[in-house]
Amino acid sequence: MTTVANGKMTKPVKSLMAIQSEVQSSNRIALSVDCVIFGFDENKLKVLLIRSDLKKYQSKWSLLGDLVGQHEDLDAAAYRILKQRTGLDDVYLEQVHSFGSVSRHPAGRVVTVAYCSLINVRHHKLKILDNELHWHDVQSVTDLAFDHQQIFNACYQWLQKRIQEHPLGFNLLPKKFSLRDLQNLYEAILDTKMDRRNFRKKFFAMDFLIDIDEMEQDVPHRPGKLYKFNYDKYEKKKKKWVGIDF
Amino acid sequence: MTTVANGKMTKPVKSLMAIQSEVQSSNRIALSVDCVIFGFDENKLKVLLIRSDLKKYQSKWSLLGDLVGQHEDLDAAAYRILKQRTGLDDVYLEQVHSFGSVSRHPAGRVVTVAYCSLINVRHHKLKILDNELHWHDVQSVTDLAFDHQQIFNACYQWLQKRIQEHPLGFNLLPKKFSLRDLQNLYEAILDTKMDRRNFRKKFFAMDFLIDIDEMEQDVPHRPGKLYKFNYDKYEKKKKKWVGIDF
DNA sequence: TTTAATTGTGTAAAATATACACAAAGTAAA
DNA sequence: TTTACTTTGTGTATATTTTACACAATTAAA
Numbered sequence: 240m241t242t243v244a245n246g247k248m249t250k251p252v253k254s255l256m257a258i259q260s261e262v263q264s265s266n267r268i269a270l271s272v273d274c275v276i277f278g279f280d281e282n283k284l285k286v287l288l289i290r291s292d293l294k295k296y297q298s299k300w301s302l303l304g305d306l307v308g309q310h311e312d313l314d315a316a317a318y319r320i321l322k323q324r325t326g327l328d329d330v331y332l333e334q335v336h337s338f339g340s341v342s343r344h345p346a347g348r349v350v351t352v353a354y355c356s357l358i359n360v361r362h363h364k365l366k367i368l369d370n371e372l373h374w375h376d377v378q379s380v381t382d383l384a385f386d387h388q389q390i391f392n393a394c395y396q397w398l399q400k401r402i403q404e405h406p407l408g409f410n411l412l413p414k415k416f417s418l419r420d421l422q423n424l425y426e427a428i429l430d431t432k433m434d435r436r437n438f439r440k441k442f443f444a445m446d447f448l449i450d451i452d453e454m455e456q457d458v459p460h461r462p463g464k465l466y467k468f469n470y471d472k473y474e475k476k477k478k479k480w481v482g483i484d485f
Numbered sequence: 486m487t488t489v490a491n492g493k494m495t496k497p498v499k500s501l502m503a504i505q506s507e508v509q510s511s512n513r514i515a516l517s518v519d520c521v522i523f524g525f526d527e528n529k530l531k532v533l534l535i536r537s538d539l540k541k542y543q544s545k546w547s548l549l550g551d552l553v554g555q556h557e558d559l560d561a562a563a564y565r566i567l568k569q570r571t572g573l574d575d576v577y578l579e580q581v582h583s584f585g586s587v588s589r590h591p592a593g594r595v596v597t598v599a600y601c602s603l604i605n606v607r608h609h610k611l612k613i614l615d616n617e618l619h620w621h622d623v624q625s626v627t628d629l630a631f632d633h634q635q636i637f638n639a640c641y642q643w644l645q646k647r648i649q650e651h652p653l654g655f656n657l658l659p660k661k662f663s664l665r666d667l668q669n670l671y672e673a674i675l676d677t678k679m680d681r682r683n684f685r686k687k688f689f690a691m692d693f694l695i696d697i698d699e700m701e702q703d704v705p706h707r708p709g710k711l712y713k714f715n716y717d718k719y720e721k722k723k724k725k726w727v728g729i730d731f
Numbered sequence: 732t733t734t735a736a737t738t739g740t741g742t743a744a745a746a747t748a749t750a751c752a753c754a755a756a757g758t759a760a761a
Numbered sequence: 762t763t764t765a766c767t768t769t770g771t772g773t774a775t776a777t778t779t780t781a782c783a784c785a786a787t788t789a790a791a
Contacts, residue, residue: 267514312587316585339584348555352585403728459788459790461736461787483688664769681769708768709769738785746777752790755765756768757769
């Protein structure tokens with residue numbers, strides 16, 4: 240039996256039969272899922288963290304993770320962990336990247352798969368608050384336990400890209416929202432300012448907003464119109480993007 | 486000990502200490518890497534496959550995979566497997582996605598991480614040809630072993646998107662190439678035709694091509710100029726893309 | 732009724748993408 | 762050596778998209 244750590248040595252090509260027997264015995268690795276759960280509240284992008292209870296990382300925050308069960312699909316594990324840690328289900332969840340450095344976890348070899356979720360803070364009250372679970376401003380997230388800072392950074396970057404190509408953001412808003420709500424969301428996630436008129440023009444041109452003929456309530460200024468996102472239309476018109484651009 | 490397969494049940498929140506002990510004992514899963522190695526030759530996009538030697542899949546082709554060693558970084562495993570199966574190293578390799586259905590592999594529970602590579606068929610002769618390793622037209626890839634068809638499809642889609650946002654394609658060309666070479670490459674990978682003049686205009690406008698003042702040789706028509714890709718300039722000018730577009 | 736805040740709207744200018752045709756350079760064959 | 766063939770190299774007019782920017786209308790609060 241050979242294992243190599245640096246990828247420079249070679250070993251004889253092994254048949255899948257040989258692999259098969261290994262699968263039964265040794266050569267297995269602990270596998271976890273870590274969830275990076277983004278939310279939006281008070282015009283700020285937030286993320287859910289818990290307090291690490293490993294001595295080594297006692298004062299540090301960490302992502303929501305757990306081991307994947309032997310008989311559990313990877314995606315199912317992500318949904319389970321989200322539910323288990325927060326009490327929430329029926330939310331959008333997407334795999335982002337796997338992290339597999341040998342020494343990334345102090346408890347031994349653990350390869351982890353990162354999943355991202357976007358939830359509406361106001362409309363999804365957390366039902367479980369163990370381990371000091373709560374929302375943190377993404378700006379204030381530094382120095383997480385393990386390699387969780389790296390995982391978080393990767394997920395944040397992923398989110399910024401993703402939200403420009405897919406209408407993820409609507410998951411962070413109430414069903415009915417104003418265009419200002421929508422713009423605040425994009426500005427918070429992309430950490431940028433946009434021109435209000437051009438932003439409107441862009442979204443109206445996409446033609447995925449349904450004017451529900453209601454107005455904002457209780458705002459100390461002229462109220463804006465409320466809209467819903469037309470998911471059905473989006474699914475049908477989804478664009479096949481071709482254009483070299485780097 | 487509880488494991489759940491459907492993500493609907495919950496179990497008590499477990500401390501990382503508890504996890505730590507589990508890592509030492511049971512609850513480990515075989516982890517593999519599968520490499521989807523794309524190449525380009527005769528103006529066609531190719532992919533490397535080997536013959537599966539599992540009885541159940543005896544007549545089928547499969548991706549280049551192997552288990553990840555206990556003490557081997559995930560990325561290192563991908564590079565090792567590529568080298569082991571093909572004799573090649575020093576090529577671009579990127580993680581794409583992990584696949585973790587419980588029943589995806591007949592030999593038992595194996596979660597696999599897919600990596601993509603792009604290599605120049607002409608300039609990287611394969612040094613190992615075990616298991617009938619050879620290049621297949623991507624068009625002819627159907628009905629792979631295990632869930633490899635699904636993995637391949639995901640990687641092919643990933644590649645099509647990736648190549649429009651990053652100058653990956655230059656890995657598939659010789660160091661010196663003509664604009665026709667470049668266009669053939671994009672047309673093959675994106676499976677589309679483009680206007681020759683506009684294609685040129687676009688690439689010249691990017692300003693990442695270095696005119697090396699040489700011409701094509703041995704072509705039965707007016708020879709084209711040869712170029713190199715300016716990786717340094719690209720790295721510096723790399724664009725921070727902001728633009729909602731879906 | 733006045734002030735403060737924010738919504739709703741349009742247009743001109745700039746940048747980018749698209750469609751399209753002909754002369755020039757080489758090889759191959761008569 | 763001429764002619765036919767193939768492919769390169771180039772420019773312009775048009776359409777589309779993006780950007781920058783200002784003022785009147787609506788509401789709540791003072």
